[in-house]
Structures are given as C-alpha cells and as structure tokens.
Amino acid sequence: MKLLTHNLLSSKCLKGVKVGYPLRIVAKDVKISESEYNMEFVLKMIPKLDWKVLVNAAEQIGHGNNLPIELIEDYEDDEELLKKIHHVLMEVEVINGELICPETQRIFPISAGIPNLLLNEDEVS
Amino acid sequence: MATMKLKKLQYELEDIETFENPKIELEQYTTSSHIAACILHTAQFVYDDIKDKMVADLGCGSGVLCIGAALLNAKLCTGFDIDPSAIKLSVENAADRNVSERCEFVLCDVKTIYTSIKSKSFDTVIMNPPFGTRLKGADLIFLKMALNLATKAVYSLHKTSTRKYVMDTAKRMGVYSKVIAELRFDLPASYKFHKKDSLDVQVDLIRFVLPGEEQ
C-alpha cells in the first residue's frame, strides 16, 4: 500500500464512526519501490492531498523524509521538495502492518501490500 | 510504449490467469483480452483518459483492466475487489506482466466504497461490473460509486437491454453518457439458468462524462 492510497482511506464504513480519518499506520515491513517522477502528476495531486496526514503517515512508518509540517506556499518551484513528495507518495509502500481506526481502534490488516477494508456484517454502518 | 498498438496490448493481456473456482454470486468472469484491449485503447487514444492518470477498477477480478491501464502508462491503477482470491490473482498477474509498481489493490466492498475511499480521488474509472443478474441492482450501485470516485470519466460495461435505464440514471445525475461500442459477451453458462455451454449477451461499452468535463 502506497501512502497516496493511505491518504484516501477512512473507516467511516464502521457503524458509529463519525470521521474515521486518518487511519493510524503500524508498519511491520516497508518496501521502497521505483516510480517514475512526473512533476505534473505531483503538482496535480498536491491540492487533493491532506498534507498533514501524509506527513504524519510518513513519519509513523519511519520515512518522514524531512517533509515540512506545513506545505510551503511556493512549492511549485521547489523541485527538490516535489521529488521528495513523489517519493513518499508513490515509492514508500507498506507491505505488512495495520491500519487502525482513530475512533474505535478497529484494525484493518495490511498483508502482502494489500489493505483489507472488509467488514463483518454487524460492523457496517 | 505511449503509442502501444491495439494488437500489442491485446497480446500482452492474453492468457491472464483467471478464476479457478469462480464465485457465481459475485459474477466472476474475466473480460476477454480482445475486449479489454479495445476498451483501454479507446480510452487512451480517443479520449486521453489513461496515460499519467489515476485510474480505478471496481471489481478488478483477475486484474486484466488494471494491468492494461498500467501497460498504457496510467500513473497508478487501483483495483478494488471483495474477494481475497480475486485480489491475489490480480497481484500475481500484475507481477507477471511487470506492472506491480503501477498497480495498487485494495480488498473492499464496492457497494460501500464511498465510506472507505475519499470521493473524487481518481481521474478515470474503468470497470466490468456485475450485471446484477445475481444481486439485483449491483450494476447501478457500481456505476454510482464509480461516478463518485471519478473526476473525469467512467467506462463501464452494461447489458444492452438495460441501456435506457442506465443512461437515464446517469442523466438524472447530470452525467453525460454515450455508447462507444456494442459488444458480444460470451458468458459462461453458469451465469444464466441455462443448459447451453455459453451464452452470447449483447453488451454496451458506455463512457460517462463527469459534469464540467469535455464530452
């Protein structure tokens, strides 16, 4: 699971959960894969991201990469930063671990790189 | 790669491993390499909806659409399926075609995906949803979820017999739709209460365009 995907996931599917975002990550295995850097793509994604959630997620799994806590205003011109963001979004992958609902602590396992968001019938909202 | 020919794409998608024990209630069968290649090739070379895009595949099954999108240089193609064995198949097939880095897979129920994935997270959704022969309405639920996830366009297969209903539903949501191909689908007989070995069904490939996007 890439951190880009993590940025989009919530546990609002659980009964009683109001926001369910962000999911906390506990990573057992992290892999760095390779993805071609494409500036346009990164620029297009940034406004769609929850920046703080990305920074926290990267830190939680030990790949904080010195991303600034607040996104600087003129990030468009900072190629070094854009490359870092690309790396964290697309190349850092959680292979085994857990996603944890911030409200109920329900655990969604990640195994072999696949997050499992399936619920039992009695958990569905 | 950017101008990959239709034939080459189809060739790459041939002999994708498919469901060993298909689950009838989930309408598990694989889009043929020919149809998959036609859908993806059109999406890319007529509409520019794949390359460098965030693509999603709802009900990815063996992963053929995801893998094809990745071969056409989608930036990332995320496949969702409710069945762990389908996801496993997708992962293996993606690795076999060397596109693992461009593919992501998530186990989740598409019926409730709007509570798990932020809306408007993808540019394009490409899918071969259940036709709803087993679970009534599944086709339209998938369509609504797809329209919620996409910002640009949704490509989906629907039985021709439901065309008016499907397109009217889209229209009511402010979504423009157009049948871009009429196909014949060879469904395994198990999907019909039928004695014949297989059954040809008329299927439409429909392209749905989100409001504000170029038609």
Ligand SMILES: C[S@@+](CC[C@H](N)C(=O)[O-])C[C@H]1O[C@@H](n2cnc3c(N)ncnc32)[C@H](O)[C@@H]1O
């Ligand atoms: C017709 S098959 C298409 C498979 C693949 N996309 C292809 O084109 O070859 C439909 C797929 O949807 C999946 N599916 C059915 N119901 C689902 C649901 N509620 N949530 C997620 N996936 C579902 C099935 O497991 C199956 O893989």
